[in-house]
Amino acid sequence: MMFTATDLKQYLYCARILYYHHCLPAIRPVTHKMEAGIRAHEDESTREARRSLRPYNLKTAERHFDVWVESERLGLRGQVDLVLAEPDGLVGQAWVVEFKLASRLGDHWKLQLAAYAMLLEEQWQIKVERGFVYLIPLRRAEPLDLTTRLKRQVEAALAQMSRIAQEEWMPEPPKVQAKCRDCEFRRFCNDV
Numbered sequence: 001m002m003f004t005a006t007d008l009k010q011y012l013y014c015a016r017i018l019y020y021h022h023c024l025p026a027i028r029p030v031t032h033k034m035e036a037g038i039r040a041h042e043d044e045s046t047r048e049a050r051r052s053l054r055p056y057n058l059k060t061a062e063r064h065f066d067v068w069v070e071s072e073r074l075g076l077r078g079q080v081d082l083v084l085a086e087p088d089g090l091v092g093q094a095w096v097v098e099f100k101l102a103s104r105l106g107d108h109w110k111l112q113l114a115a116y117a118m119l120l121e122e123q124w125q126i127k128v129e130r131g132f133v134y135l136i137p138l139r140r141a142e143p144l145d146l147t148t149r150l151k152r153q154v155e156a157a158l159a160q161m162s163r164i165a166q167e168e169w170m171p172e173p174p175k176v177q178a179k180c181r182d183c184e185f186r187r188f189c190n191d192v
């Protein structure tokens, strides 16, 4: 079973979204909010290519946009918005960056970033211990330590996701029901 990093992010927001995507794939609403997010991401990549590395507090790094990463071992793949890597010849180290159309950090993005770090570590044979969520409206990069603990949480989440998809088991709604207010699956959940 192969999941995407977006599956992981959505599972962490609400496990039931993963159930809909994998067990009822015909239900895939696309909202104006999602389309706005895609457009903002494309615009941000263009701006990012022109600006300095100051938001990341780095002196030198090569930028790699939209990097595809995949691991059969983890059963996970995804596309990293931006990888900042030390130039050739230096000690192997890189940072993963996600652009988000939001003004504050969501907890579910921490694990998404940790997952990208694990995929990149395996694919590029490089250390990835830090990342950034770039908050587009604030033009600010929020640093995140991508610890071993976070990476273990990614593995645990992936195991639970496999169980939901294989057993077609519909999870309970989230405890924080405010999450349901803006959810694109709102009309399919009759118990929230």
Ligand code: SF4
Pocket: 014, 015, 016, 017, 172, 173, 174, 179, 180, 183, 184, 185, 186, 187, 189, 192
């Ligand atoms: S409406 Fe609520 S319970 Fe249903 S998928 Fe969305 S967040 Fe989850």
